[in-house]
Amino acid sequence: MLWALALGLLWASTILAAPFENKPRQKVLLISFDGFRWDYDRYVDTPNLDQMARDGVKAMYVTPPYLTITSPTHFTLLSGRYIENHGVIHNMWFNTSTQEKKPYYQSQFVNEWWDNGSLPIWITAQRQGLKAGSLHFPGTASSYQGQVAMVREVEPLLYNYKNETAWRENTDKVMGWFRDQDLDFVSMYFGEPDGTGHRYGPNSPQIRAMVQQVDRTVGYIRQTAEHYGLKDRLNIIITADHGMSNVYRNGLVEEITLSKIPGFSFKDVSFHLVDFGPSGMLLPKPGRLDKVYNALKGAHPHLHVYKKEEMPERLHFSKNGRILPIILWADPGYVINGYFPVQFHKGEHGFDNQEMDMKPFFRAVGPAFRQNLEVGPFETVNIYPLMCHILGIKPEVNDGHLNATQHMLVTSSGTQGEFYQANEPPPWP
The missing domain is CATH 3.30.1360.180 (Gyrase A; domain 2)
Structure with missing residues (x-):
């Protein structure tokens, strides 16, 4: 009798301690659409992003770290650290003694610029027995403490970030990594709608057309995940590094x-x-x-x-x-x-991260996430501990907090489909 009671207690404690243990190991795909402002989907029809919100989680907006430019904010996503802590402080590597500066693309290959003490999630995952990859994500070209992402692809110089056919080919490639090489985590980068926002401005017809291209691609990503048999294991997180703001010119202001x-x-x-x-x-x-x-x-x-x-x-x-x-x-x-x-440029970013134009969007869908849930804003520094939690790995020292995002998960208390109103006590700090 005592033996049976002890066995029952052991069984109960195991279930409580490991809510995902009886399910297949969770995978995570982190996607960034560079410069996708939080409100872009308000001005055009985005059926795939809307469906993703119904099937998963949508945030009102998220707040990137300052400085709101590409490489620093992306490395915050990968490391969970504010920019002053991870040290990738600019898109450009520079040397104050020699006056040398390298542009964005060339800076991707300056290893010491990136390998500055903070580890991206690829390396942390691999050190704990998982398999990780990255496609075009800022920081992919570098090694960290002598290690690189197990599977990686860096875009070539003068790459056409707008090519929708290439977007689909890259999606097929990444889904193949998950299925055929059994990767657990992949970060994937799209260079739009940032370029279009710079050239034409965030309120232009061109940006609306590019947002529709993003939306079609989101639909293709989800369809391809299902086609590759990944739907029940793959959690897709889609966000961006920053937003975009109009630039005043032509005598409108004192420059x-x-x-x-x-x-x-x-x-x-x-x-x-x-x-x-x-x-x-x-x-x-x-x-x-x-x-x-x-x-x-x-x-x-x-x-x-x-x-x-x-x-x-x-x-x-x-x-x-x-x-x-x-x-x-x-x-x-x-x-x-x-x-x-x-x-x-007619559009620009790099402003104070409190400015609403600098806020990116956020969507998440997959077996770890609740459905039809809209949540309040949170900082993008908190995405890192969320991903580590889903992957079941111990995070490195970071500046994020899991309690800022844990209410999105199916293991969180509460029912699906609710929205945290502004007058309710928020579940994030």
């Missing part, structure tokens, strides 16, 4: 051009990162920090100027040796020019 500001001179600066959108950093020459800072502070009503140590704590963008002593950013609609205007 920010640093060389025209009284008292400021580039002769007082030994290195600068400006002319790359609404954000910038300056390294003043020895003894000239205060001169540069005082000349710029308050010089334009839409230019924010901070010494590194004075940066707002909420931005988590100061405590890293790679961040330069003076940080600049502009209000939405403005870009920062150096000697003279050289930027002609």
